Amino acid sequence: SQQGEEDPQALSIQEGENATMNCSYKTSINNLQWYRQNSGRGLVHLILIRSNEREKHSGRLRVTLDTSKKSSSLLITASRAADTASYFCALIQGAQKLVFGQGTRLTINP
Amino acid sequence: ETGVTQSPTHLIKTRGQQVTLRCSSQSGHNTVSWYQQALGQGPQFIFQYYREEENGRGNFPPRFSGLQFPNYSSELNVNALELDDSALYLCASSLDRGWEEKLFFGSGTQLSVL
Numbered sequence: 001s002q003q004g005e006e007d008p009q010a011l012s013i014q015e016g017e018n019a020t021m022n023c024s025y026k027t028s029i030n031n032l033q034w035y036r037q038n039s040g041r042g043l044v045h046l047i048l049i050r051s052n053e054r055e056k057h058s059g060r061l062r063v064t065l066d067t068s069k070k071s072s073s074l075l076i077t078a079s080r081a082a083d084t085a086s087y088f089c090a091l092i093q094g095a096q097k098l099v100f101g102q103g104t105r106l107t108i109n110p
Numbered sequence: 111e112t113g114v115t116q117s118p119t120h121l122i123k124t125r126g127q128q129v130t131l132r133c134s135s136q137s138g139h140n141t142v143s144w145y146q147q148a149l150g151q152g153p154q155f156i157f158q159y160y161r162e163e164e165n166g167r168g169n170f171p172p173r174f175s176g177l178q179f180p181n182y183s184s185e186l187n188v189n190a191l192e193l194d195d196s197a198l199y200l201c202a203s204s205l206d207r208g209w210e211e212k213l214f215f216g217s218g219t220q221l222s223v224l
Contacts, residue, residue: 042114042200042215056147074123088152092209094207098143100152 004089004101021104023089118215135203160207
């Protein structure tokens with residue numbers, strides 16, 4: 001079944017450093033979305049990247065998509081304590097559902 | 111804040127009981143999706159409602175059922191609760207039923223089954 005797999009499962013960095021997390025998938029996609037979840041809360045949409053796009057930016061976030069490698073990466077530059085959260089990639093499975101991966105737990109240390 | 115509200119925020123039930131969770135979608139959104147998230151896991155799709163009709167369902171048994179009302183608010187009902195139903199239940203609304211629409215999530219209902 002189509003589900004993104006995030007890597008690493010957990011990441012701990014110092015404030016100010018960049019954080020990179022990856023999402024790999026198995027079959028072709030039309031688009032891929034990234035969401036953030038603060039502890040025990042709802043998810044917040046970050047970026048949607050379409051299959052014909054290679055890179056998108058939103059503030060300190062940069063998302064890339066390599067359809068030949070079936071992978072996407074999310075880069076957070078100049079990390080802040082408020083970036084501490086879980087990050088999920090989400091893919092469309094069949095025509096009727098958006099499927100989330102297991103997530104990357106990011107911790108920003110002061 | 112997304113404008114999606116869920117109630118209650120926390121709930122404790124015992125095995126075998128029934129529960130109803132509620133969700134008010136963001137203004138202008140006609141589609142609601144429900145997800146179950148176990149601790150440390152990603153959200154798992156339960157079902158989606160579009161204009162009061164079910165529009166897709168995940169791998170959940172029939173004791174998970176839902177409703178969407180004319181104002182596009184929604185309910186998730188779970189009968190015969192099991193211990194494994196303990197999870198965070200998330201509701202998300204979107205402008206339309208297409209999966210290219212971004213989802214706006216509520217803060218969830220934490221359900222504990224004892």
